[in-house]
Amino acid sequence: MPEPGQRYRLITRSDMDGLICGILLKELDIIDDIMFAHPKDMQDGLIEVGPDDITTNLPYHPNAFICFDHHASEALRIKDAPENHVIDPKAPSASRVVYDYFGGAEAFPEIPEEMMAAVDKADSANFTKDEILNPSGWVLLSFIMDARTGLGRFRDFNISNYQLMMKLIDYCRTHSDIRDILRLPDVKERVDLYFEQEGKCREQIERCAKKHGKTTVLDLRHEETIWAGNRFLVYALFPQATVSVHVLWGKNKQNTVFAVGKSILNRNSKVKIGKIMLEYGGGGHDAAGTCQVENLKSEETLKELIERIAKDG
Numbered sequence: 343m344p345e346p347g348q349r350y351r352l353i354t355r356s357d358m359d360g361l362i363c364g365i366l367l368k369e370l371d372i373i374d375d376i377m378f379a380h381p382k383d384m385q386d387g388l389i390e391v392g393p394d395d396i397t398t399n400l401p402y403h404p405n406a407f408i409c410f411d412h413h414a415s416e417a418l419r420i421k422d423a424p425e426n427h428v429i430d431p432k433a434p435s436a437s438r439v440v441y442d443y444f445g446g447a448e449a450f451p452e453i454p455e456e457m458m459a460a461v462d463k464a465d466s467a468n469f470t471k472d473e474i475l476n477p478s479g480w481v482l483l484s485f486i487m488d489a490r491t492g493l494g495r496f497r498d499f500n501i502s503n504y505q506l507m508m509k510l511i512d513y514c515r516t517h518s519d520i521r522d523i524l525r526l527p528d529v530k531e532r533v534d535l536y537f538e539q540e541g542k543c544r545e546q547i548e549r550c551a552k553k554h555g556k557t558t559v560l561d562l563r564h565e566e567t568i569w570a571g572n573r574f575l576v577y578a579l580f581p582q583a584t585v586s587v588h589v590l591w592g593k594n595k596q597n598t599v600f601a602v603g604k605s606i607l608n609r610n611s612k613v614k615i616g617k618i619m620l621e622y623g624g625g626g627h628d629a630a631g632t633c634q635v636e637n638l639k640s641e642e643t644l645k646e647l648i649e650r651i652a653k654d655g
Contacts, residue, residue: 344372359399372396409428415616471577556585602618
């Protein structure tokens, strides 16, 4: 448990789970700074972490005061159960791990269960086909906050994603009505862009997706523009698929990213994706994960992934 009166820096992801983790820890008055980090940078040791840091939803770092997580691959990677690693692979979100660790509703009387249910739903991707195709409320906010939606590629928004996250962490502590949150000008301009590009995104997915048995591969590396859209659209548009493999350029095209996920609508795959991604230097949950490989190895890796997914079911 944190020392009384001690303040920490939170290092988390810039997404819905990171937002709610920030709200929870701010509510306890134990953080005075927030940094957003990419899991790969954490795994590669590019983030300086010390005893005054709390991490959530990121790969374990031994120097941190405490690390909260729920990724199955981390439970496999970190086998010796260090004291500062609070992990529950069965939890639907890292926010839920934080919430339960500090005492649940008793410790967070001002945090509505609706907000916790929303982050659990978002981070465990428990969406219906209608929610994927016609998002609203907390579901829409989770898509807007997800970097994989791709809104950041397009417009210079009035404030940056970092500034928006910081603003929402404070705003949502006192305003839990999602209608008010979505009406905030800095949220609304992102919502407007999302719906503006929705049709183009669907057309692009239908044009670029290739079926390999029950696996759908969406290779977007040769597209001049990747339109914004939620990462689950492929499952709504290809309902027969049990697994999707998104192939994308990494930062500045310096490597290739594979983002693999089980369909959240056709849940018949038995493959443990996080375990496979760990073998390629990435990680994730049983149902979803990512890895980054050298460009020269990308085609070989894609072939291996398709074969491995088919073999494991």
